[in-house]
Amino acid sequence: MTGLLMVGASGLAREATAVAVLLQHDGPLNIVDDNSAVWGTLHGLTPVIGSVDLVTELVDHDVLLTLGKGRHRRRVVVRLEMLGMDPARYISLIHPRIVLPGSCSIGAGSIALDGVVLTADVEVGRHVVLMPQVTLTHGCTVHDYATLCAGVSLGGDVEIGEGAYIGMNATVREGVHIGADAVVGMGAVVLHDVPAGETWAGVPARPIRTGVHL
Structure with missing residues (x-):
């Protein structure tokens, strides 16, 4: 691939850009976003070149979803996929x-x-976001589209479900x-299992509402 397309002009895109520069990613770095108001502008130091549909035209670019919410990443x-993009174009971006120990992925x-x-023995799925200073100890599993914000710490053998959001x-x-x-x-x-779709907060954490979708 000759460049990197980040999907979503977000704070996460700025952070991902910084990592891509450190890694000396090949080719240009660009952002696509469906908000036409930002087309032709710079997001930080990175150009926003047009809508998300450009991903299917620039086939020589790697793709990274820089949308902060898991449900948005899943939707994109x-x-x-419906537009025919090859999923092999998605890359992981690791500072x-x-x-990364050999038993982790x-x-x-x-x-x-x-x-x-x-x-x-940590397994992190696809399109997961791990913000700075996240700690994943032995046997943890983080499923696709989950988001772990800065400073999150997981004890051993914790399982984070698909699309879950763990606050800072x-x-x-x-x-x-x-x-x-x-x-x-x-x-x-969090001392006890949190059911799907529920929101928990506090010390110790307790349910505060259900049916929340970030």
């Missing part, structure tokens, strides 16, 4: 200071920013399961 993946399309730690500096006790599309508030201390 479906859209691009160069991260050490990070899936295509995922982003891991500076300070992320994976200790042993939240802590999850070992062996706990966070359901699909669940939301954990920032600073929460």
Whole structure:
């Protein structure tokens, strides 16, 4: 590939750009976004060149989804699949200071920013976002489209469901399961399983509402 297309003019796109520069990614860095108001402008130092549909035209570019919410990333993946984009174009973006042990894996399309730690037997799925200083200890599984904000710490054998959102500096006790599309508030201390679709917050974390979709 000769360039990198980031989908979404977001704060995450700025952070991903910084990592791509450190990695000396081949070719130009560009952003696509459906908001026509930002076309032809710079987002940070990166040009916004047009709509998301350009992904299917610039076939010599790698693709990275820089949308902060998992449901938005999931929606774009479906859209691009319907437009015929080859999923092999998705790349993972891993900060160069991260050490990835041989027993750990990070899936295509995922982003891991500076300070992320994976200790042993950690599996991270596709299109996951791991913000700075996230700690994933032994046996953790993070499913596709999940978002772990800065400072999140997971005890051993925690499972994060597809599309779940874990707020900044939240802590999850070992062996706990966070359901699909669940939301954990920032600073929460999660001691028990969180059912799919529920929002929990507090110390210790308790349910505050259900049916929330970020």
